[in-house]
Amino acid sequence: MAKQSFDRAHQDLPQQETERDRAIVLKALTPGDPSETVSNVDPIAEITALADTAGVDVVDSVLQKRPKPHTATYVGKGKLEELAEAAQEHEAHLILVDDPISPAQGRNIEAATELRVVDRSELIMDIFARNARTHQAKIQIELAQLKYFQSRLTRMWTHLSRMEGGAVGTRGPGETQLETDRRIIRRKISLLHKRLDEIEKQANTQNKSRAESLRIALVGYTNAGKSTLMKRLTGADILVQDRLFSTLDTSTRKWELDLPFDVLLSDTVGFIRKLPHDLVASFHATLMEAREADLLLHVIDASSLTVDFDMESVERTLQRISCGDHPCWLVFNKLDRLQEERRIDLQHLLAENENSFAISAGTGSGVDLLVEKIVELGQQRQESGSYQIPHSRADLVAKLRQNAHIETENFLEDGIHLEVLFKPGMKSRWESALQEAGLWPQARSESS
Ligand SMILES: Nc1nc2c(ncn2[C@@H]2O[C@H](COP(=O)(O)OP(=O)(O)OP(=O)(O)O)[C@@H](O)[C@H]2O)c(=O)[nH]1
Ligand SMILES: [Mg+2]
CATH class of the missing domain: 3.40.50.11060 (GTPase HflX, N-terminal domain)
Incomplete structure (x- = not known):
């Protein structure tokens, strides 16, 4: 098999x-x-x-x-x-x-x-x-399998050479075959690494253009309902199945929220207890969305009997992929499947954890509150500023419009007075641009 x-x-x-x-x-x-x-x-x-x-x-x-x-x-x-x-x-x-x-x-x-x-x-x-469908996922899994087999071959080899001690007559065809196998595997591994690097480079360029957006990633144990929630929130046409590891590729969609900047939601590969090391290493690029997210939504199947263990193993995997310190909200899912006594346990979990939610991605209950809190977070993150720009530099204002929401714009005698709401991370970029244009700090204005 x-x-x-x-x-x-x-x-x-x-x-x-x-x-x-x-x-x-x-x-x-x-x-x-x-x-x-x-x-x-x-x-x-x-x-x-x-x-x-x-x-x-x-x-x-x-x-x-x-x-x-x-x-x-x-x-x-x-x-x-x-x-x-x-x-x-x-x-x-x-x-x-x-x-x-x-x-x-x-x-x-x-x-x-x-x-x-x-x-x-x-x-x-x-x-x-x-289950691998995309080119990237296929290469990643092939790489993980080869590394797994390589480590076994090496260990078998160490074992054999120790047993045979290099005595005369022990260099048989078996050894040659083993060496050949090891060389072929090594070569293939380095080729796959190269291909993955190329794919990762392309993804990096795409990611740069996402820098001005609020980025949120769904993470969690496999089959917890990440894709179902993604579908509900963004209408994305993605695979939902009562199977383990249905999703192996990250998919990112725009989440239409009432915020003056884009919110991007990503669905990621699920985790499980004792996830093989080589697999986590190989899926490095796929998990980039989680690493670069501003917020993680940890989706948990609250109806699972092993909910505490599932949560712990996800938290451990997040640490393994350097996401241990990311802001993370807990989303307890499948509320509709919870028996009465488990609902009481869930109340405790919700009370213990700040920023935790109980929802049913399937029926939609509780999802509104989650959406509301995300919008609030977006509003808090929004940076604002007041500026006064000389009329001769109206070009700067035109550029600003691409990365910010201009709330008020008054053309007065002494220049253009602006009240601005920035997309995440854009305020400092705009002020550096003003500095480069020789307009900083004069362009700072207390009121418009
Ligand atoms: N009853 C109920 N079932 C749900 C709910 N959310 C998801 N499911 C079901 O749980 C199963 C797994 O859902 P997915 O959304 O594919 O889960 P996933 O976390 O994306 O899983 P992987 O991609 O395999 O890691 C599917 O059969 C869903 O229909 C829910 O709120 N209630
Ligand atoms: Mg999925």
Whole structure:
């Protein structure tokens, strides 16, 4: 499965739904797992949803409570035997491990079951490879997968060379193949990096023209309802699905609000617990919208049993992409799905967190208040100023009109008197322009 679509991504073949694989989930239940602290949480619900998105049916699961995964075999040896029996009984094709595992752990599980082993990182990357639509997303996922395989090849290689100790007769075709593979992968990685850099450069130019706007990005756990909210707020025609990782590309739309400058809203890729490191690194450019936003709206599925864990993992990922200190409002979504007792919990969360909202992006309830607060924020951000410009420099006023809203404009004997409301960040630029024109600080005026 994962291997097949990895190949597919490389060959750029059209994706087709083939026969679904049957998998057994293997999971070490460690104390940090949400199901260990929250009652009624099915410990395999998320990996099952991930598997489903990747076209895999989970037919059984083998779980073991442990303080931490076993370094060599992930779970105990006895559990591996149980796993092998379950796999045989259910005629499973593969083992899905709900954690990122080491190559050694993978090899040991593979040896015990004689089945292909796919870990959580590989599964997530597989879904990304299936869902990638744009050129940029396709390159990003290919890069992440190659880096993942490269790190495995290197580790396998270190392991082999240590075992064989460079003794006479050990330099066989295997080694040569490994070296060739490593060289090909390295070359491909640097090529993909170059292509991504080019795409990123183009995006940077586009971003410059967005500098004068108020920029807001929707972030959050996958399936929280970011795209649904984006659709409701801007009318954007974007994909909404009850699936994990439907959105892999940032899309930005103008949000028509009663403000004298543009407000741009971006929908971004969702996060999940244990998001693979290579994936976060590769999606650097896609996540730029979040990094450069003036405000993040963290969309949370309030009906999720693991809401605290989901929020925490999003916050941690935001830190990983250097957004930890961004202004961030909490938007608790799917209010319409909340049972009465959960509504009370939500009231607590709302009271604890300043700038938090309860909405239903689906039905639209609560959205008005969010919009109202955004407009208020926009108004607060608006900078104003009064100026007196000589008639001979009416050209400057014409330019100013592009980046500001001129509230009053009086043509008096001693010059043009202006009361101006600026788009975000434009006031300082305008005053520098006045300085360059030799009009500063004389052009400053207390009243018009
Ligand atoms: N009941 C209910 N369902 C909602 C609400 N908002 C979104 N959904 C549903 O939740 C599912 C996920 O919604 P999306 O908007 O695609 O979620 P997302 O956060 O963009 O997800 P990814 O792009 O996959 O990370 C869809 O089936 C939506 O119809 C809501 O307020 N109430
Ligand atoms: Mg989405």
